[in-house]
Amino acid sequence: MDKRTEIDELGEFGLIEQITKNFSNKNSSTKIGVGDDAAVVDAGKDYLLLSTDMLVEGVHFDLSYMPIHHLGYKSISINVSDIAAMNGVPEQVVVSIGLSNRFSVEAVEKLYEGIKFACKDFNVDLVGGDTTSSPSGLIISVSITGRVEKDRVALRSKAENGDIVCATGDLGGAYIGLQVLEREKQVFLANPDMQPNLNNYPYVTGRQLKPKARMDIIHELSDLKVKPNSMIDISDGLASELYHLSNQSDVGFFIYEDKLPIHKQTFDTSVEFNIDPITSVMNGGEDYELLFTINQDDHEKLKNHPDIHFIGYVTEKEKGINLVTKNQNVVPIKAQGWDHFKVKD
């Protein structure tokens, strides 16, 4: 009998590595292929960026608490975030949807209202797509192009020893928001007369339902003439992203617990759920903030920015990836990215 290996055994990143290891690039226009937030393609004086993300009902979203226009917005925003993570500006999207007959034209129109709103917000043009039926549920696949000046592209592989590590916004909120939404859904399923109680959690549920790619930061870095040495977006959790930067730049990290940005509602709700707030920050995914490293010389230009936080520094690879706790203990950070293939256990 043929060998059968379950995908769970490899996980998402292992599977991607396994299937892409035998591919090599043949076109001279392909500058960077698999392995960063977006591919990099030569386009004359600029680089063209190309990325894609697929959202599957029952895996990435639950329409029982996700308003469908928010889903449309989110499907664009998370793709824009991949372009932002290359220090680029998004330009075009193509959107493919698979729809079961559960969905009416009116529902699809609401989905596209959200897509349109995001296109306006991020100045992106919807230039194509594909529309098909699906045996079950909704599938949204978005591909995006962006543009960046050649000397401003920010890669995962260029963090340098001594760089300052920066994170934008605050972290862990989207993950905690998901816990709140899942709990309220269970309450509702157990007793449909109960109305979901989301009013106490507007910030964290908003972080989950309508994440906004940080294009504002990209434009500000450009205005301030700061070019990050390396950058990645925080989609799978801070710990996981630090591992990506570490592997690709061949560096280690010291991250300071007391510098990690967390919103008060994320902190309080974590405690309510008996989750260590640091776990929410480190391993909660879907915040779509940016993690980047800068030369120490650039600290001066960013130090007064209210939404960029200096959370640690880059060190030698041998030192590992470490958290310096509030009481000055140094503990290794474990990667624990969100794995679609395991999340449904």
Place this chain on the structure above:
Amino acid sequence: MDKRTEIDELGEFGLIEQITKNFSNKNSSTKIGVGDDAAVVDAGKDYLLLSTDMLVEGVHFDLSYMPIHHLGYKSISINVSDIAAMNGVPEQVVVSIGLSNRFSVEAVEKLYEGIKFACKDFNVDLVGGDTTSSPSGLIISVSITGRVEKDRVALRSKAENGDIVCATGDLGGAYIGLQVLEREKQVFLANPDMQPNLNNYPYVTGRQLKPKARMDIIHELSDLKVKPNSMIDISDGLASELYHLSNQSDVGFFIYEDKLPIHKQTFDTSVEFNIDPITSVMNGGEDYELLFTINQDDHEKLKNHPDIHFIGYVTEKEKGINLVTKNQNVVPIKAQGWDHFKVKD
């Protein structure tokens, strides 16, 4: 109660029109958005082309007769065909897959063997993607980039009165191949001891299982210095593609029945299935041949090409889209594209 319109009522093209009508392009780099085989983006001295297609198990393919490596090949080939239809050359693809736990790592590897084979065949680089779980079945979403010199891009909207209409290869085979595969599947389901009898139908089943985008034609047109005035790939059936060209170029057509290219096996198998062979040619989808129009002056350069057929000419819009039958009757051609939303009735 909110209004509910079923997607069936609009069909795929109606739905696309409905949801994209309120979108407008804002980036100066966006030259052509929704409405052609690929979007056209400014990329310095060339145009960059961008297209996408989604394949859903149970809608576009049936793994009970579709070998999974062929599916991988086809998922790339049909995207390459969209770039060919713009007179462009493909360069990069991103591939997203959604997988249920029915699929092993080995099955995914076979899928990617086919993808890799196609990438090699068409000289395309796989530069990214997304891999996720799916509650049911396999979903493959591919987006592709291509490149074309600015003065060689071929659009659906530029057919000119007096142009000669050309079709490549032969038509209807993929549709008839699908009928054969479906019949053998039913035989197998009724009696699992029966082995599928596909040996008598190698050509038509091959047309369905492993369509090959006509990049050879694109390179030859370039070598022969012929620039088609308009072009589209034949994915939904000749009649449907003629309607697209007619609507977008504001022209009509006279097409000659005795010039339509059909393979003997397509003809014979159509008859066996009690399908008028002209119906297979006109309304059968998935051949991924090219339909284009050329200046009469260019006829000389192409007249000896063994695989380009001159099937008619372009006329005024008011004349309509017509078939001149073998006995010189003129009958209007009806569009009857393949509609994913209706195919499962």
